[in-house]
Amino acid sequence: MPKTGSSGVRVLRARAAGSVAGEHALAIVAIALAGTVGLGALGVSFDHAIDDGGGGAPSSARALSARAPSVRAMSAPQASSRGAGAVAVSAQAGAIEALTDLARRSRVVRVAEGLDGLGLPRGVEDLMHFEQELLSRRAGQFVIEPPKAHGLRPESRTVFELPSYWLGVDDARVFDSGHVPGALESTLFRVRDGKREVRFFVHPESDAFYRRAGLHTRATPGEPLYATATSSSRTLLAWDPAHPERPFFAKVSLDRELYGLDRKINGSQVARSIGIEGMLRKAEGLPPSFRWFSEVLGVIPEGMEQGGMIVRTIPDAVLSGERRYVPLFSLIAEPKDGSPPLLAKLIAESGLSAEAFVRRNLTHPFTEEFTRLRGEHGLAS
Numbered sequence: 001m002p003k004t005g006s007s008g009v010r011v012l013r014a015r016a017a018g019s020v021a022g023e024h025a026l027a028i029v030a031i032a033l034a035g036t037v038g039l040g041a042l043g044v045s046f047d048h049a050i051d052d053g054g055g056g057a058p059s060s061a062r063a064l065s066a067r068a069p070s071v072r073a074m075s076a077p078q079a080s081s082r083g084a085g086a087v088a089v090s091a092q093a094g095a096i097e098a099l100t101d102l103a104r105r106s107r108v109v110r111v112a113e114g115l116d117g118l119g120l121p122r123g124v125e126d127l128m129h130f131e132q133e134l135l136s137r138r139a140g141q142f143v144i145e146p147p148k149a150h151g152l153r154p155e156s157r158t159v160f161e162l163p164s165y166w167l168g169v170d171d172a173r174v175f176d177s178g179h180v181p182g183a184l185e186s187t188l189f190r191v192r193d194g195k196r197e198v199r200f201f202v203h204p205e206s207d208a209f210y211r212r213a214g215l216h217t218r219a220t221p222g223e224p225l226y227a228t229a230t231s232s233s234r235t236l237l238a239w240d241p242a243h244p245e246r247p248f249f250a251k252v253s254l255d256r257e258l259y260g261l262d263r264k265i266n267g268s269q270v271a272r273s274i275g276i277e278g279m280l281r282k283a284e285g286l287p288p289s290f291r292w293f294s295e296v297l298g299v300i301p302e303g304m305e306q307g308g309m310i311v312r313t314i315p316d317a318v319l320s321g322e323r324r325y326v327p328l329f330s331l332i333a334e335p336k337d338g339s340p341p342l343l344a345k346l347i348a349e350s351g352l353s354a355e356a357f358v359r360r361n362l363t364h365p366f367t368e369e370f371t372r373l374r375g376e377h378g379l380a381s
Contacts, residue, residue: 107161107224114157115228119244123321124314128237131230132157134330134342154229160204162227162238162250165219166190166197167301173267174198175274175298179281181313183246188297188311192220200299201225201250201309203234209255209264213304225250231327234263235312246319249293249312262306270298270308276379283377287369291315 114132115125132154180188188199199222202210210216227236227250234254239247254263273295280292293312300308317323331343340348347357373379 108158115159118159118226118241120239120247121245121319121321123318123324124237124247126321126324127314127318128228128230130326130330131237132228134327134333134335135231154231157228159226159228161224162236162252163202163204163207163224164222165200165202165215166192166222167200167219167299169196169198171218171302172198172200173270173300173302175271177274177277177281177294177296179277179294180296180311181246183243184248184311184313187225187240187243187246198297198299200301201238201252203236203252203254206253206255206264206307209253209307213301213307215301219301231329233258234265248314251295251310251312253307253309264306265300265308265310266306267300267304267308270300270310273310274298279379283379286377287372289369290373 115128135154190197225238226241227238229236235249235251237247238250253265256263277295295310295312297311318325332341334341347354350357
């Protein structure tokens with residue numbers, strides 16, 4: 001979720017083929033988003049044995065990514081003492097009121113049924129299990145504010161139609177990394193009447209914003225894709241229903257101000273994301289544990305300072321289920337069935353104290369990796 005993170009509550013099991021409970025390896029790749037510079041990921045890895053009782057596909061290694069959520073955590077005592085609790089409640093109420101009409105203004109494909117039966121790769125279903133079901137609003141003394149409500153909440157597992165429009169490349173600022181996968185080429189580009197066009201996705205809540213900007217008069221409506229919300233307020237898992245085997249993440253502009261932050265994507269953010277992608281691809285000597293979700297295409301209609309979108313691809317290893325990526329917040333989320341959080345299971349299986357486990361497997365390797373990337377490559381801040 002990736003640059004910049006499932007159903008009933010099922011806890012993911014990463015069991016190696018032929019192994020017995022507790023004997024397989026879980027490779028954890030900690031990925032953090034540095035949104036201020038458009039950096040995609042900082043990665044570290046380690047192996048740890050765990051059996052968490054779910055139904056994952058056989059694999060010898062799984063990857064966990066600690067992707068920073070788009071919601072901000074606030075200490076409950078601090079919020080109370082500063083009166084911020086009332087502000088948070090007010091902001092939440094405002095967001096709920098603004099989003100309750102989603103179902104009336106977008107075509108819902110299915111609600112609360114998850115992604116089973118839609119033809120998506122198993123690895124993506126597992127990833128969205130964490131994004132949508134192990135998304136805790138409370139962790140110890142911290143209260144995490146919900147980023148959206150009702151049909152746009154990841155917990156709703158709603159699949160809806162994502163509107164799209166075809167824009168001539170001459171009528172938009174198109175930032176193409178040159179690395180759009182061939183399987184997505186026809187989904188994102190086409191040639192009509194001898195002119196190349198790019199597909200532009202519009203968040204259902206931003207339709208009025210684009211109408212005011214005149215997008216509908218200069219773009220050709222395209223077939224909608226299917227989409228479902230991730231933990232981020234504006235990043236959607238999207239796919240062509242005719243080709244569900246190649247989904248991707250569409251980071252689209254949301255015409256809302258959530259918690260004081262404008263969620264529309266401006267031109268500099270689009271350019272920076274694709275620019276950083278190019279730097280990462282050209283960088284030599286990156287740590288072998290470094291992983292990121294590539295941002296391969298950015299578009300903003302000509303004449304608009306805000307309202308861009310970014311396309312983020314999903315690694316083949318994730319699509320196939322060879323690796324699994326888990327948002328950081330899912331490590332501490334409390335499953336609905338009352339079982340211990342995933343992080344607690346990892347610690348219990350390790351035989352280490354909680355402090356020693358976190359220091360050895362999260363804090364130390366992440367800090368070391370971050371320092372190397374910043375000092376040797378200038379890729380983090």
